[in-house]
Amino acid sequence: MSQRKNKKVYYHLPGLFEFYELYCAFLPLYKEHREYFYDWCEISSIYGSPADCLWGGGRAGFGSDNPEEVLKLTQEYGISARLTFSNSLLRKEHLTDKKCNILCKMFEEVGEKRNGVIVHSDLLLKYLETNYPKLYFVSSTTKVLTDFNEFLQEVKKEDFRYVVPDFRLNKAFDKLNMLSEQEKNKVEFLCNECCWFGCKDRKQCYEIVSRKNLGEMIPDHKCNSPDAKEGYRFSKAMKNPGFISANDIKKIYLPMGFENFKIEGRGLGSALVLEFLLYYMVKPEYQICVREEVYLDNMLDLF
Structure with a gap:
C-alpha cells in the first residue's frame, strides 16, 4: 500500500x-467546536432531493422544500450541495420538468462552493452537461456496479468527478490498490450499507423508486433479505462484509490513497x-456533548 501522509477524509452526508x-x-x-471532531476528516458535501422530484431516485425525497434555505446553509459552512437525481428510467419528455430545472439553475449559480448532481441516466447526464455546465456530476451507486471492470470503466469517464461503486466492491483491495492516484481520487465508497450482501434484487429495488418518482402507482419492493423485517439497524450494518468502519477509513x-x-x-x-x-466524525469523549446540544434544540424533532 502506498502511504499518503497529511491527507484528509472527505465525507458526503445524507x-x-x-x-x-x-x-x-x-x-x-x-x-465552532472542531475539537469535538477528528482532525483527519471534513464534510465535503451533503446530498438529497426535495419531495416530488421527477428526476429523483435511490430514495423518495422528503423534508424541506425550500432550496434557498438549503443553499444558504451549505454555502455558509463551505459545503458542496448535491442534488440526488438518480432516476434510472427517464425519457426525453421528462427533461423539461420545471421543478428539477429550476433546482439545477439555482444550484449552478449559487456561491463560491461548486455544487453537484448525482446521476444514473446517461440521457439526463448529457442534458445537464449541456444546460448546467457549472455543476459537477457523480455516478450513482444505483447503477449497482458489482463487476470491477465495469466500475473501472465508469471511473475512467471524464464526465464524472466521483463514482460510487456497489458496496460489494468495498473490500476488493487487490484491485482497488492498482488504481492510479487520479482514479482513486474519484472513488467514493458507500460505508454503512445494511442491504444483504447476497442481494440480487438491488437494481430492481432502485428501479421501483424511480417508477414511483415518475408517478407510477406500483407496489413497494419486497425485500428478500433473510432479516428484512428488522429494517435498517446500524448494528446490523456493522456486521455486513462490505461495511467500512471509521477505523478502516483511517x-x-x-493510507491506500482513498479520501471520499x-x-x-x-x-x-x-x-x-x-x-x-x-x-464517523466525532471523538468518543465528545459524542455526548454533541448529542446534548442537538437533542436540546427544541426546534428539532428527532425520531
Missing part, C-alpha cells in the same frame, strides 16, 4: 433536504443519521 433541521443544529457545532483506505466516503441514510430517521455522524 439528507440535504430531508434532514435540513438536523444540519441546522449540527453544522454550527462542527464549525487505517486502511486513507459516502454515508447513506436519506430514508431513515434523523436520530439514526445523527448516530452515523457521531460514529
